[in-house]
Amino acid sequence: MTPSKRESKIHISHHAGEGGPFARLAEDVRKGLTKTPRELPPKYFYDARGAELFEQICELPEYYPTRTERALLEQIADDVVTSFRPTTLVEFGSGSSRKTRILLDAMTRARHLDLYVPIDVSEDMLRQTAYALGEDYAGLRVHGVIGDFEKPVELLPGGGCRLIVFLGGTIGNLTADDATRFLRNVARLLSPGDRFLLGTDLVKDVGLLERAYNDAAGVTAAFNRNILSVINRNLSANFDPNRFEHLAFYNREESRIEMHLVARESHQVSIDAIDLTVDFAKGESIRTEISCKYTRAMVEKMFAEAGLRLLRWDTDQDHLFALSLSDAVH
């Protein structure tokens, strides 16, 4: 394909009103590292290396969510697509869009595919993916949006009937209040006839859950520590990632996996760009991610609070992961 033809199919923009995905890094790092207990927002994992490490995690034998969700998508994609004939696919937290291809393929088979709108903070991954999809799907227009899915999206590009998706169990990274706020925004974006497909990881055996976040090859640990390199590079900090241990465990009361970085020894870290020094005591931790696990009742409750109506619920035979299709209660 000639460059001009290629360009005309692909459009990448920044979420309106945002100064780029890392615009609030300084503010978030100051806030997160000066509170007790300390925490960092998981969206900062995903620089180019973080996005690549996440891709590796998806292929790990211990990480059941990706392959389970992929198999579910393969089972239901044609059914879902033919039931309401969407022309536009909008995806929050799209990453490499690898599983999304199953939906794009189903839309191609149904001869309705027109526009794909991936929305992600990970700029390199978004650009790379947008161009790859433009090459692989003849006639597909891609409008990538670099931005934070927690900020309300006012107007999504694309007319026609839309399927909005949020896969990978990424909703689990949000607190209950933030998840409800996010879902309310989705409900607002849905016109009559549009649908929302959500992937959620389910409550299950604790051993299986904890192994998924503590893989033998140490890829999740490297992914966790990468957030410190992101801060070093963007805020002139001097974190030594090796002075922090990866810790991931299931918090039963909160129904979530928590990922932490625990100081192996007491030491001080300087973050020059925000003029902050942080004293870590030995054993002190920074919580870097939560990953909530749901039951069907929990998903239905969230939907009801957000103004969404569950239309279909699909899970694998071991009840590891679920896909929920919903529309908005208008």
Ligand SMILES: C[S@@+](CC[C@H](N)C(=O)[O-])C[C@H]1O[C@@H](n2cnc3c(N)ncnc32)[C@H](O)[C@@H]1O
């Ligand atoms: C757990 S990965 C899932 C990727 C893909 N959807 C999948 O199912 O494999 C989370 C994705 O969401 C993106 N992400 C995380 N927080 C975000 C935020 N607040 N706004 C936009 N994208 C975000 C990350 O860059 C990453 O691509």
